[in-house]
Amino acid sequence: MTAVTAPRRRSHASAPQTRAAWLLVLPFLVVFAAMFIVPLLYSAYLSTFTSQLVGGDTFSGLANYARVLQDPSFWAGLGRVALFLVIQVPIELALAIFFALALDSRRVRGGRVARLLIFVPYAVPGVVAALMWGYLYGNGSGLIAQIFQAVGLPSPALLSSQNILGSTMNIVSWEFIGYNMIVIYAALRSIPAELYEAAEIDGAGEFRIAWSIKLPALRPAILLTVIFSIIGSFQLFNEPNLLYKIAPNVIGYDFTPNLYAYNVAFKNQDVNYAAAIAFLLGLVIAIISYVVQTSVTRRERKG
Amino acid sequence: MALGALVVSAALVLSGCSAQSGTDSSGPVSQSDIDKAMSTPTTITFWTWVGDFKKQIAEFNKKYPKITVNVVNVGSGQDEYTKLRAAIKSGKGAPDLAQVGYDYIPSFNQTKSLADLTPYGAAKLKSKFTESSWSLVANSAGIWSVPQDTGPMGTLYRSDIFKQAGLDAAPATWADFATAAETVKAKTGAYITNFPGNDMSNTLGFFWQAGAKPFTYDGKKTVGIDVDSPAAQKIMDYWQPLIDKNLVATDPDFNDAWYQGLNQGKYATWLTAAWGPLFLTGSAKDTSGKWTAGKLPQWKAGDDISGNWGGSTDAVLALSKNKIPAYEFSKFLNSDPKSALSLTSEYSLFPPTTGTLKSTDFTDASSDFFAGQKVNAFFSQVSTTVDSNFEYLPFMDYADSSFNSTIGKAITNHTDLKAGLAAWQKSLVDYAKQQGFTVK
Numbered sequence: 001m002t003a004v005t006a007p008r009r010r011s012h013a014s015a016p017q018t019r020a021a022w023l024l025v026l027p028f029l030v031v032f033a034a035m036f037i038v039p040l041l042y043s044a045y046l047s048t049f050t051s052q053l054v055g056g057d058t059f060s061g062l063a064n065y066a067r068v069l070q071d072p073s074f075w076a077g078l079g080r081v082a083l084f085l086v087i088q089v090p091i092e093l094a095l096a097i098f099f100a101l102a103l104d105s106r107r108v109r110g111g112r113v114a115r116l117l118i119f120v121p122y123a124v125p126g127v128v129a130a131l132m133w134g135y136l137y138g139n140g141s142g143l144i145a146q147i148f149q150a151v152g153l154p155s156p157a158l159l160s161s162q163n164i165l166g167s168t169m170n171i172v173s174w175e176f177i178g179y180n181m182i183v184i185y186a187a188l189r190s191i192p193a194e195l196y197e198a199a200e201i202d203g204a205g206e207f208r209i210a211w212s213i214k215l216p217a218l219r220p221a222i223l224l225t226v227i228f229s230i231i232g233s234f235q236l237f238n239e240p241n242l243l244y245k246i247a248p249n250v251i252g253y254d255f256t257p258n259l260y261a262y263n264v265a266f267k268n269q270d271v272n273y274a275a276a277i278a279f280l281l282g283l284v285i286a287i288i289s290y291v292v293q294t295s296v297t298r299r300e301r302k303g
Numbered sequence: 304m305a306l307g308a309l310v311v312s313a314a315l316v317l318s319g320c321s322a323q324s325g326t327d328s329s330g331p332v333s334q335s336d337i338d339k340a341m342s343t344p345t346t347i348t349f350w351t352w353v354g355d356f357k358k359q360i361a362e363f364n365k366k367y368p369k370i371t372v373n374v375v376n377v378g379s380g381q382d383e384y385t386k387l388r389a390a391i392k393s394g395k396g397a398p399d400l401a402q403v404g405y406d407y408i409p410s411f412n413q414t415k416s417l418a419d420l421t422p423y424g425a426a427k428l429k430s431k432f433t434e435s436s437w438s439l440v441a442n443s444a445g446i447w448s449v450p451q452d453t454g455p456m457g458t459l460y461r462s463d464i465f466k467q468a469g470l471d472a473a474p475a476t477w478a479d480f481a482t483a484a485e486t487v488k489a490k491t492g493a494y495i496t497n498f499p500g501n502d503m504s505n506t507l508g509f510f511w512q513a514g515a516k517p518f519t520y521d522g523k524k525t526v527g528i529d530v531d532s533p534a535a536q537k538i539m540d541y542w543q544p545l546i547d548k549n550l551v552a553t554d555p556d557f558n559d560a561w562y563q564g565l566n567q568g569k570y571a572t573w574l575t576a577a578w579g580p581l582f583l584t585g586s587a588k589d590t591s592g593k594w595t596a597g598k599l600p601q602w603k604a605g606d607d608i609s610g611n612w613g614g615s616t617d618a619v620l621a622l623s624k625n626k627i628p629a630y631e632f633s634k635f636l637n638s639d640p641k642s643a644l645s646l647t648s649e650y651s652l653f654p655p656t657t658g659t660l661k662s663t664d665f666t667d668a669s670s671d672f673f674a675g676q677k678v679n680a681f682f683s684q685v686s687t688t689v690d691s692n693f694e695y696l697p698f699m700d701y702a703d704s705s706f707n708s709t710i711g712k713a714i715t716n717h718t719d720l721k722a723g724l725a726a727w728q729k730s731l732v733d734y735a736k737q738q739g740f741t742v743k
Binding site for chain 1: 559567
């Protein structure tokens with residue numbers, strides 16, 4: 001919303017004020033250019049070359065991009081993260097919204113502790129998380145498998161090719177439900193108390209308030225978490241990379257497009273092709289984020 | 304999660320700044336050149352993941368007080384190679400001396416990143432090392448590194464589990480090993496061994512023993528790739544029924560579940576290298592006194608043939624401005640009798656130097672972990688049964704990741720191993736061609 005009001009304010013600003021504003025923004029711009037724009041342009045430049053161990057680099061225009069479009073590894077990875085997005089993100093966000101609403105209703109005792117406990121997984125370092133889930137998921141020797149065996153059930157192969165995507169979804173949900181919950185909870189806290197008072201006078205119950213006041217007010221926050229989750233899903237890297245240690249053959253080198261780009265750069269020593277993969281992935285993310293954002297805002301305007 | 308993309312793009316920048324490593328104009332170096340270099344105050348940088356080599360450097364400095372050796376650990380194996388490649392490409396920040404596995408020498412040679420040690424008198428070292436280790440650091444074009452340790456393979460078995468199954472020694476042949484697998488499973492519930500799908504080097508050790516020659520490289524543009532040769536197929540034909548009948552575990556190795564398995568007696572044997580005994584002493588402490596070292600099962604009764612798994616060398620980089628002291632240190636560290644011996648006791652390295660292998664200080668050591676067996680003496684003999692004719696490709700990192708997604712995947716998923724070999728072959732040939740190599 002600040003983005004809408006800022007330009008209006010600018011017309012009032014005097015010249016010294018504008019200069020001061022630029023001065024204040026300058027450090028950010030310098031870092032942004034050096035750490036983001038320049039590497040991005042450089043990767044774009046790199047992606048137009050073909051490198052060979054024998055023969056070195058030659059300019060090849062868009063040949064790398066054409067190769068990516070025909071690369072089954074790229075498409076398989078993209079399909080996997082798309083499936084991940086469609087299944088995991090709704091579950092994760094529904095749970096995050098549910099927890100945030102429950103905590104905000106003030107009906108839950110020990111809300112502060114609960115909030116902390118739900119958020120803690122987000123703060124657990126990835127390596128620790130990998131060790132932990134490795135221990136829980138382990139075939140035969142893992143905790144989950146042992147519980148199943150103790151009850152007399154066949155233990156599920158959580159690290160098999162069929163189940164690994166589900167196991168990954170579980171880890172990512174565990175990590176990010178707390179994060180999204182905090183974003184939504186913060187938005188809930190900023191709803192003016194008068195609205196609740198008015199609703200109570202009108203005789204609305206807790207559920208009615210949640211449905212008619214809180215959820216509509218949460219829209220921008222939910223949209224934000226949706227966009228973050230879409231980007232996060234397509235860029236899925238850490239979790240499969242950590243699971244690689246315990247299930248190397250199941251994860252493989254191309255489980256997600258990002259992991260594939262990483263392995264192409266470092267194991268195949270083909271930085272140029274990796275740059276092309278990364279760029280096409282970025283393009284896909286940009287398009288999908290844009291479509292989601294515009295379709296939601298259009299619906300908002302209609303409503 | 305967003306970190307992934309950042310890491311990739313940052314790395315793209317790092318490794319992109321490219322400047323090919325300079326080749327040195329080298330004639331033979333005279334003794335006076337060496338003397339001069341060794342008495343000039345110089346600091347050399349040495350990348351290694353073995354340890355800090357404090358004692359060895361102190362000994363070296365008694366002889367050459369002017370040389371300072373700066374040891375840096377930038378990660379082990381591929382982690383180091385990745386950083387080394389980036390440093391070589393950018394032409395800055397590379398060390399003078401670096402630990403490089405035997406299997407990665409062709410890769411660094413292909414980019415002309417290693418210095419030929421011939422002008423510095425390295426040919427004289429040949430007689431000090433085993434043939435199988437020397438043949439991996441030297442070829443007709445030059446001498447590219449100094450061997451540090453090797454990994455002749457044997458069978459480490461749990462004598463308690465074997466006894467319970469009524470077996471009293473390591474199976475002599477692979478056929479015996481398969482029979483033992485049935486017995487061990489039936490009587491103890493343990494797997495005879497673990498056949499990991501994530502460990503190309505382990506599998507290549509079996510190739511080596513069976514006489515399969517999967518790779519050749521002429522040092523220039525021509526590679527030979529033959530990973531699904533009849534000899535390799537014979538190996539997979541052997542393991543297939545053992546895996547199908549669930550007599551062999553197929554767990555990925557060197558992770559927590561595997562360590563647990565070793566400690567809990569899930570596997571009755573570990574088909575491993577000479578560094579295995581000391582590794583177990585550290586990682587499977589609970590099983591002390593229960594292990595015995597035996598020979599690798601043989602394909603033909605009466606044979607005595609082993610393979611090699613792992614081992615490293617210390618190579619001088621072509622970019623180094625201090626090649627003489629770097630080489631002199633590498634030579635001292637790995638071939639001076641006292642220093643070489645101390646590497647075995649202090650860092651559990653299995654020696655490639657014939658002197659150490661014969662030295663009673665080395666062979667007389669007995670291990671409580673192995674119930675008093677003289678494991679060093681045992682593997683010293685094994686090291687003489689390793690074929691010295693084995694080569695690697697100049698792109699073993701790709702071979703490794705491709706192994707994991709083809710044959711390795713077949714092992715883990717219990718599917719057709721020979722189809723996995725064929726897929727590995729195809730993927731290697733495709734990659735080699737795409738990278739501009741001529742495939743023989």
